[in-house]
Amino acid sequence: MSDTASIVQEKNIHKQATLTDKVSPAQQLADRLEADMQAVNAEIMARMHSDVPLIPKLAGYLIASGGKRIRPLLTLAATRLFDSQTNRPYALAAAVEFIHTATLLHDDVVDGSEERRGKAPANLVFGNQASVLVGDFLFSRAFQQMVADGSLDVLRILSDASAIIAEGEVLQLSAQGDLTLTLEQYYKVIGAKTAALFAAACEIGPVIAARSADEIKALRDYGYYLGMAFQIADDVLDYAAEREKLGKAIGDDFREGKLTAPVILALAAASDEEQVFWARTMQDLDQSDEDLTKALEILHKHDALNRGLDIAKDFAHKAQAAIRQIDGDAELIAILEDMALYTVYREA
Amino acid sequence: MSDTASIVQEKNIHKQATLTDKVSPAQQLADRLEADMQAVNAEIMARMHSDVPLIPKLAGYLIASGGKRIRPLLTLAATRLFDSQTNRPYALAAAVEFIHTATLLHDDVVDGSEERRGKAPANLVFGNQASVLVGDFLFSRAFQQMVADGSLDVLRILSDASAIIAEGEVLQLSAQGDLTLTLEQYYKVIGAKTAALFAAACEIGPVIAARSADEIKALRDYGYYLGMAFQIADDVLDYAAEREKLGKAIGDDFREGKLTAPVILALAAASDEEQVFWARTMQDLDQSDEDLTKALEILHKHDALNRGLDIAKDFAHKAQAAIRQIDGDAELIAILEDMALYTVYREA
Numbered sequence: 001m002s003d004t005a006s007i008v009q010e011k012n013i014h015k016q017a018t019l020t021d022k023v024s025p026a027q028q029l030a031d032r033l034e035a036d037m038q039a040v041n042a043e044i045m046a047r048m049h050s051d052v053p054l055i056p057k058l059a060g061y062l063i064a065s066g067g068k069r070i071r072p073l074l075t076l077a078a079t080r081l082f083d084s085q086t087n088r089p090y091a092l093a094a095a096v097e098f099i100h101t102a103t104l105l106h107d108d109v110v111d112g113s114e115e116r117r118g119k120a121p122a123n124l125v126f127g128n129q130a131s132v133l134v135g136d137f138l139f140s141r142a143f144q145q146m147v148a149d150g151s152l153d154v155l156r157i158l159s160d161a162s163a164i165i166a167e168g169e170v171l172q173l174s175a176q177g178d179l180t181l182t183l184e185q186y187y188k189v190i191g192a193k194t195a196a197l198f199a200a201a202c203e204i205g206p207v208i209a210a211r212s213a214d215e216i217k218a219l220r221d222y223g224y225y226l227g228m229a230f231q232i233a234d235d236v237l238d239y240a241a242e243r244e245k246l247g248k249a250i251g252d253d254f255r256e257g258k259l260t261a262p263v264i265l266a267l268a269a270a271s272d273e274e275q276v277f278w279a280r281t282m283q284d285l286d287q288s289d290e291d292l293t294k295a296l297e298i299l300h301k302h303d304a305l306n307r308g309l310d311i312a313k314d315f316a317h318k319a320q321a322a323i324r325q326i327d328g329d330a331e332l333i334a335i336l337e338d339m340a341l342y343t344v345y346r347e348a
Numbered sequence: 349m350s351d352t353a354s355i356v357q358e359k360n361i362h363k364q365a366t367l368t369d370k371v372s373p374a375q376q377l378a379d380r381l382e383a384d385m386q387a388v389n390a391e392i393m394a395r396m397h398s399d400v401p402l403i404p405k406l407a408g409y410l411i412a413s414g415g416k417r418i419r420p421l422l423t424l425a426a427t428r429l430f431d432s433q434t435n436r437p438y439a440l441a442a443a444v445e446f447i448h449t450a451t452l453l454h455d456d457v458v459d460g461s462e463e464r465r466g467k468a469p470a471n472l473v474f475g476n477q478a479s480v481l482v483g484d485f486l487f488s489r490a491f492q493q494m495v496a497d498g499s500l501d502v503l504r505i506l507s508d509a510s511a512i513i514a515e516g517e518v519l520q521l522s523a524q525g526d527l528t529l530t531l532e533q534y535y536k537v538i539g540a541k542t543a544a545l546f547a548a549a550c551e552i553g554p555v556i557a558a559r560s561a562d563e564i565k566a567l568r569d570y571g572y573y574l575g576m577a578f579q580i581a582d583d584v585l586d587y588a589a590e591r592e593k594l595g596k597a598i599g600d601d602f603r604e605g606k607l608t609a610p611v612i613l614a615l616a617a618a619s620d621e622e623q624v625f626w627a628r629t630m631q632d633l634d635q636s637d638e639d640l641t642k643a644l645e646i647l648h649k650h651d652a653l654n655r656g657l658d659i660a661k662d663f664a665h666k667a668q669a670a671i672r673q674i675d676g677d678a679e680l681i682a683i684l685e686d687m688a689l690y691t692v693y694r695e696a
Contacts, residue, residue, distance in 0.1 A: 053522070133518045140513075171400045
């Protein structure tokens, strides 16, 4: 273990000791909305059914693997801020999760020559073709759910978000290995591929509850900035020894030549030798087994992970400012406010 | 050249001489609806635009390659049967074509170990990942178009069709190499993966024109049966020397172990030796270069191609019966009636 990794690990042990003392805001939200989430989960299980056995099998593989379901939780919370009774968010929260699951399945598709190290397992187990087609099924199901709900506003919000997500994913693909990618361009990519769906998930709530344009915009902004903070923190965690300690893979972005906040920050201050290193490894994808360790050393030298988290924190503060504009369930507002900052400091 | 192929080629020359004498029904339809189709094409070009350059580039690669655009033509025709003025079908016909293009892009995704012989070129040129993501973009665009049109009925029809298409594609994938596949199961696969979108494309017309439930059903039935005839004829053409003569690949389904009408018919009457042959080639995908020729010989021995076309013809007759129920533009009805039968006898 390198010295750096050892230091990070010690810090991590300290942080874990702190975190076990209290329940995370995401868990607080899940606890507060537990009955609602059970209804959403029932909806998800019922609606991913198909007479074609491979569909619930493959969809269930991903969905049952128990992600945090943060997006449907946001749709529920954004509705319950204003309306404690309506059942409408159940089908729509399920639709949001289906769109998310479809993008995960499609995001994992690889080309023949690529390695699949560190990839999510669905396409490893079931293959590219099945993953794509089941993704299409879930995506279509999401729109069927929205049609059954009957709100053209919701349909507009989520069809717009879906188009933007696809654009963001293509933009990210086009930018692979592009060492000239700026932070602004990176924000555009993650704003589209991640924050757009967070924004849409939140915006649906006040739309269902028939609230004002200002309130709809505030929730949309909250979701957008939360999504930005979430993705930047995620991109930092991809280089974080903490995650590795939890049994998760690190270095996926490095291996794919996907430029994210840490590397963009480190590149801006790179020595000539480091420039050559990044060009060989991330532009030309000419990598040996020791290169990830070397990359981590360079990132730590430039304090790029902490600086990445600082940027994430700035977005989290914007999310907090947005949610504070809302006049609704005070407990939910407080949890959503905490959650924005917590997403930056989560461990995995 | 085998004797069989030589005979087929002679027949083909004869058929071509006949066909050059007159304009095909599909071309008659395109001529009759030329101004409308120009508006649809303009809509397609405008709406496949994105600031991410790879999207119009890849989408245009497929869309500009000049398919027959049979599905948007059907949406136009089904509207013009009743309403010669409305502009509403333009955006919706474009949406139908986008959904079709997205399914083509996703259908072409392959897994690492597979050969790509005879595959459509988009994923060869741009890769699996880009093809999937641009497909997602077009799919989302289609829903944005429908939302802008504002009809929940249309949204229901096309989101239902999209879910059914995905189910059909997964069913087909699950049935690969399954020699026990019955004709009924095969009808279920192609009914979902092909006929559902033909049906939806046609159903939209009378919905836009606010016609009766009976008329909506008649158009839906016409599209469904036309789609069945179209796909069965397509599956026969995949083994037809005529198509090879036109410079198109044959034997794709054979190489992928995809059981279609000709092989299902030949299997029902297979000798023990032929059973072993089909099991080795289509179930185990253990194929040598001569096996396609051998497969064609067996198919011709059982007259499986002609018998496949007879089945397609039965579906075409059902399509004709459905369209004859309609009281609308007589010229269009006559063309649609001819087109059902022509689709069975087309060359490629």
